Amino acid sequence: MPPVTRRTTIRTAAVLPAVLSAAAPAAVLANPAVQPASPDRAAEALADRPLFGANTWTLSNGLRVVHVESRRVPVVAHYLFYGAGGGEDPPGRSGVAHFLEHMMFKGSRNVAPGMLSLAVAREGGQDNAFTSRDVTAYFQNVEASRLPLVMRLESDRFAAPLIPADTLEPERDVILEERRLRTDSSPRARFWETFEAALWGPQHWHGRPIIGWEPEIRAISRENLLDFYRDRYAPANAVLVVAGDAREADVRRLADEFYAPVLARPYRPRERGGAAPAAPAEARVTKRDGAVREASFMRAAVAPSLTWGDVRHAWALEVVAHVLGGGQGSRLHKALVETGLATGAGCSFDAEAAGASTFTLSATLRPGVAPERMEAALDEAVARLLQDGPTEEERARSVRQMTAGALLALDGFGTATRMLGGALSIGVPIETVEFWPRRLREVTSAEMAAAARAVLGGAPSTTGWLLPEQPA
């Protein structure tokens, strides 16, 4: 399951009819009608109040706790985030963070292997976990009265997972099948892996696949997993998020009962602050693949994030991505899709990342069009943006469309936990999530032009084409 970030929330809210999940804060429940006269004013009113109204505190062992109350439906989401993901895999052992995520389901001091999931299911709950480049997170969604149960189960593996040696090999087989399923069976996923390695280098923390290179998955030892747990899964490197039908006093009491007794210990912080590569490992990758039927273009450039490089550029780049590639009406859509050169074109940028991020442009070639022709049109669109910058009208439209749906994050379940836990786990303060529309509105078109020039006009980048074996 992909992690929900503020950016994906923006996109789903504004563009896609996807189901969002979130929880409503007590403030909205107490005063349900946020109904100013115009949507613009609704958005401005929102900027002055926190989106979720989260409570936060820290336990004596260093574990940070976030609580968001919503009594809308008698359910609660319980998430434990660790500030370590695939980016923290040791050299030559990509896939350790993800392998450990699997092994965390193999029992702990008081819970037999596999029993956590079965116990949660027996209570009508859902449980799962995910590993991203920045975080590893474990979660359960349950009916509200089952919160103590899932806190007891999760805190037990937080304190003392078994990682039993005899389950290692069957689980390695499962992970290799997962890799075949997600990556090896899909020509696009295979290409994306090659492409990221081309930009950052195949052993750079950003250039390695989160699931791991196959030979490295095969080489991971139990020691590697135990080391990762010891170094990264300490209370002070974790964030507990509880959102839903639970009162703060109860969450405080339960966190004290189950999580506070876990002993504090030092942890190894992530090392993402260093300089990005001065040049891409490979500036251009062209791959022909017999399974591919539609040619695809991709270009990614190293970009600042909210935790690395020029943070003001990071905010501006979010708006640049919308102006350039935010669907219908965007510059790439006009230059490539409406002209019949591409069937689709877009940009993606995630400012919420630990360390350097990437700004990505992508397009699917219309059959019969020469790739060079489409790429030239794209280059021209980018060059024009770098030369003249965005217009004031474009900035206003993009900011309006990106922020109009901010409140939709309250209509659901799980969005609050993922947005807040994801941000805190990478060192982004909670206020950034609570007040993000205000930050976007502060971006000026001059800042956008400067950020676009810094990233698309000079940062290391890789350009890639994935082509069918025979020209379409």
Added chain:
Amino acid sequence: MSGSRGFSLPIRVVEAGGLSAWLVEDHAVPVVSVSWSWQGGAALDPGGQEGAAVMAAALLTEGAGPLPATAFADALRDQAIGLSFSADRDGFEGGFRALLPALPEAVRLASLAMAEPRLDEEAVARVRARAVAAARRTLETPRGQAGRAFWAEAYPDHPAGRPAGGTAESVAALPVDAIRAALGRQVRREGLLVAASGAITEGELAALLPRLFAALPAGAPPAAQPLPAFRRFGQRVLPVEAPQSSVVFGQAGLAASDPDWEAAQVMLRVLAGGGFASRLMQVVREQKGLAYGIGATLDVLFRQAVIVGSVATENARVAETLAVTREEWARMAAEGPTAEEMADAVAYLTGSLPLQFTDSRRVADALLTLRQNDRPPEWLAGRPARLAALSRERVATVGRRLLAPAELSVVVAGQPVGL
């Protein structure tokens, strides 16, 4: 312990202008979701025009009335209105979610989209190119190929056997008139099912319904060709160059109206349900490490469920995976679930009920699904009691009645060894 303590979903039926809508009113968040559907969808596409309904649905949000495509998109996005239409094998759906201040505009745009779609040449060309690309991309993976072949084999003489979105060839050749005709057949004032959820009262919804649908032509969509019985086809292998085979397996299920519907849900939850709890997941993943996941569910089309499952495994281990799956299929048919498995499955299905209704869109969509399966409004409230009353014998009996390894039809896309 099996209760969804205190959970209830008060469904009210709102009537206005010849239409009825189910409503769950909830003012916790200032948002409203409305979903609606007609029977038909891709099943109404004439032979040779496969993909017409799906493309027509996509074109409804590509310009309407005085608003060309980009102006229409801006009108939606300026107020974060999520309006969309879709067609699948047996139906055509529309729906929106909007914050309260944007609700009037959402209704206006949804109505305009259905009543006055523009089908501008530029938009048709763009959407067509996208649809052709999507049809081709589906076949890039073993999973896409296996799914396509499974339905084609199961329903060779019915539209359910065709890809709903059409083929690259059919979509490329589709005349605009065929798209216009698809809309004319489908988007009518009658035959509509409507569901709503969120910060809206019964009176407000009653006033909204005519504004949404009154401009549509009278009459209902034509009936689709009745669905024939699922054709058992044995085992098919599609050679696809890949390190892993993708397997789709299935067999005839039962009607949504079958009195044993919930018994079958419990039985399938034990055999092949989601998560780690099922027998298939335990043996295939946990004990043997054969696959990342395996599962099977009741896939409903034309109010008739087919039991469909999938798994993906290394080419060398496909035969073993299939053998194990067939063994479990036979064991459930012969023995049924244990008392403990029964209790766990019932506890899960009951306890997870509130998790299906956590946002306005999920509520509206869930209500719509209930209506599509002809459930009465009180069906949901009675579900925990009905599940609790199921006997082990009844669940075992439905397993015996439905499941047979000899009935399993299988498509394998990949380079399986030893099949």
